[in-house]
Amino acid sequence: MNHTSITGRPAIEVKDLVTHYGSREILHGISLTINEGEIMIIMGGSGSGKSTFLRYILGLGTPTTGSIKLLDKDITKISSSEMLELRKNMGVSFQGGALLSSMTVGENIRLPLYEHQSQLNEQTMRIMSRMKLEVVNLGGFENFMPSQLSGGMIKRAAVARAIVMDPKLMFFDEPSAGLDPVVSAELDELILKLRDAMKMTIVVVTHELDSAFKIADRITVLDNGHILMTGTVEEVKNSTNDRIQSMLNRRPSNEEINADEYLQRLTGM
Amino acid sequence: MTETTSGFVYSVIEKLGRSTVKVIEEAGYTIVLLSESLFWIFLGRFYKQPVRLSSVFSQMISVGIAAAPIVFILSFAIGVMLAIQIIYNLRMFGAESQVVAGVALSVTREFGPLITGILVAGRTGSALSARIGTMQVNQEIDALRVMGINPVRYLVSPALLAMLIMVPILTFFSDMAGLLGGAVYTFFEIGLAFDAYAIQSMDILTINDVMQGLQKSVLFAAIIVMVGVTNGFSVVGGAEGVGRATTRSVVLSISYIVIADMVITYFLNR
Numbered sequence: 001m002n003h004t005s006i007t008g009r010p011a012i013e014v015k016d017l018v019t020h021y022g023s024r025e026i027l028h029g030i031s032l033t034i035n036e037g038e039i040m041i042i043m044g045g046s047g048s049g050k051s052t053f054l055r056y057i058l059g060l061g062t063p064t065t066g067s068i069k070l071l072d073k074d075i076t077k078i079s080s081s082e083m084l085e086l087r088k089n090m091g092v093s094f095q096g097g098a099l100l101s102s103m104t105v106g107e108n109i110r111l112p113l114y115e116h117q118s119q120l121n122e123q124t125m126r127i128m129s130r131m132k133l134e135v136v137n138l139g140g141f142e143n144f145m146p147s148q149l150s151g152g153m154i155k156r157a158a159v160a161r162a163i164v165m166d167p168k169l170m171f172f173d174e175p176s177a178g179l180d181p182v183v184s185a186e187l188d189e190l191i192l193k194l195r196d197a198m199k200m201t202i203v204v205v206t207h208e209l210d211s212a213f214k215i216a217d218r219i220t221v222l223d224n225g226h227i228l229m230t231g232t233v234e235e236v237k238n239s240t241n242d243r244i245q246s247m248l249n250r251r252p253s254n255e256e257i258n259a260d261e262y263l264q265r266l267t268g269m
Numbered sequence: 270m271t272e273t274t275s276g277f278v279y280s281v282i283e284k285l286g287r288s289t290v291k292v293i294e295e296a297g298y299t300i301v302l303l304s305e306s307l308f309w310i311f312l313g314r315f316y317k318q319p320v321r322l323s324s325v326f327s328q329m330i331s332v333g334i335a336a337a338p339i340v341f342i343l344s345f346a347i348g349v350m351l352a353i354q355i356i357y358n359l360r361m362f363g364a365e366s367q368v369v370a371g372v373a374l375s376v377t378r379e380f381g382p383l384i385t386g387i388l389v390a391g392r393t394g395s396a397l398s399a400r401i402g403t404m405q406v407n408q409e410i411d412a413l414r415v416m417g418i419n420p421v422r423y424l425v426s427p428a429l430l431a432m433l434i435m436v437p438i439l440t441f442f443s444d445m446a447g448l449l450g451g452a453v454y455t456f457f458e459i460g461l462a463f464d465a466y467a468i469q470s471m472d473i474l475t476i477n478d479v480m481q482g483l484q485k486s487v488l489f490a491a492i493i494v495m496v497g498v499t500n501g502f503s504v505v506g507g508a509e510g511v512g513r514a515t516t517r518s519v520v521l522s523i524s525y526i527v528i529a530d531m532v533i534t535y536f537l538n539r
Contacts, residue, residue: 060415083417084417094408094412098408098409099409099412101403101409102400112417112418115318161416
């Protein structure tokens with residue numbers, strides 16, 4: 001499924017990323033390179049660390065050790081003003097959309113423009129936001145409040161907001177969660193369109209196998225804070241790794257229980 | 270038996286330790302939020318991230334103008350109530366005409382700022398806390414951050430600025446309403462004319478009396494905003510968490526207001 005627009009130049013480079021939640025280590029030294037123009041799917045079950053991984057590459061947390069380079073800038077080291085510049089090149093679609101509920105859809109989409117492109121006049125901003133609404137098939141909905149939209153529409157509006165600054169990097173957190181199969185497929189099409197038409201590098205965190213196999217250029221499988229493998233759809237499907245096969249065939253995993261640890265957890269001693 | 274006792278003592282000490290750490294942590298967080306919001310107010314434009322005046326104005330309207338009617342009603346009632354009590358007390362000495370001084374000083378130095386503070390804490394403090402808490406739960410705060418919009422600059426700074434301007438103005442308005450309440454009751458009770466009441470009030474009141482109330486109100490405004498936003502940003506646990514944070518922010522800010530009032534009144538009158 002390799003795509004012609006992938007240049008092979010890295011857009012995102014993560015090296016030896018270790019993160020903690022309180023005293024618990026969540027990610028145990030993750031290294032991953034995502035190339036320009038590719039769709040990388042981060043897959044894994046609940047508690048695999050995939051959402052944590054996303055938080056850190058979005059710069060929403062400070063890692064314990066390791067480096068995260070986005071577009072050749074190490075976000076663990078750069079100043080806040082450099083980070084601000086970098087953020088203009090990043091778009092994020094959150095799981096629940098995260099549109100500001102006090103504003104209309106149009107105002108939500110124009111918000112990044114108001115904040116970062118204030119030299120533009122109101123009419124230009126309106127036209128730009130309408131163009132992005134057309135891209136996500138929500139033309140004519142700019143004056144609706146987020147509460148008046150369905151789940152799928154909210155997610156698409158959130159994509160419109162994320163792409164209004166024409167970012168080079170686009171991140172999706174569980175795009176198909178809570179959507180029916182048809183709407184979910186539409187969103188997959190939209191993600192492919194963003195890569196092909198806008199040449200974006202796209203990272204999608206998901207546990208939906210169908211959608212992952214449909215849109216992925218490469219897939220990274222996370223499990224308990226480790227990378228099990230990174231590879232193309234075929235490579236993942238043909239993997240001989242037990243954990244990956246259990247995930248693909250929806251088999252419950254048989255974790256071995258350490259008797260001492262188990263007792264310790266129960267007694268709290 | 271001894272083991273149980275020592276176990277109990279340990280758990281009490283542990284709980285005390287945990288809550289002390291929590292209080293210090295929260296106080297530290299509030300100070301960080303306050304410094305950060307002042308930073309954006311004064312220096313934001315040099316970092317190309319100014320605090321938007323339109324946002325400040327819209328908050329000023331909701332904090333100030335929208336609260337004016339209820340502030341008027343409550344302050345008027347307080348003025349009447351004070352006049353009733355003071356006339357009752359002074360009657361024992363046959364000195365009812367001194368009611369003007371009593372009402373004027375109590376309203377401007379104490380009741381105006383206090384009633385305004387409590388009212389704004391219930392109206393605006395709770396709203397701030399609920400708004401930021403809901404945004405936190407819905408990942409809207411994260412969304413702001415990834416769009417390169419600092420949530421403190423976008424949400425806290427305009428509220429702080431609007432409150433620091435509007436609460437003293439509301440307090441002054443409350444002073445006037447309180448004096449009016451006193452004047453109306455005094456007119457009906459002992460027949461003192463409005464103009465005489467006004468002249469006497471002006472004679473008694475000094476700039477210092479009014480300023481004392483206004484200084485307090487500035488402090489109250491800061492307390493309400495900071496308690497509201499600290500609780501809002503600390504929300505965990507969905508809708509229930511938002512409810513808890515809102516209640517907590519109202520109870521805490523009213524308590525802090527009353528205690529701060531006592532302390533500051535003590536020092537201002539030394």
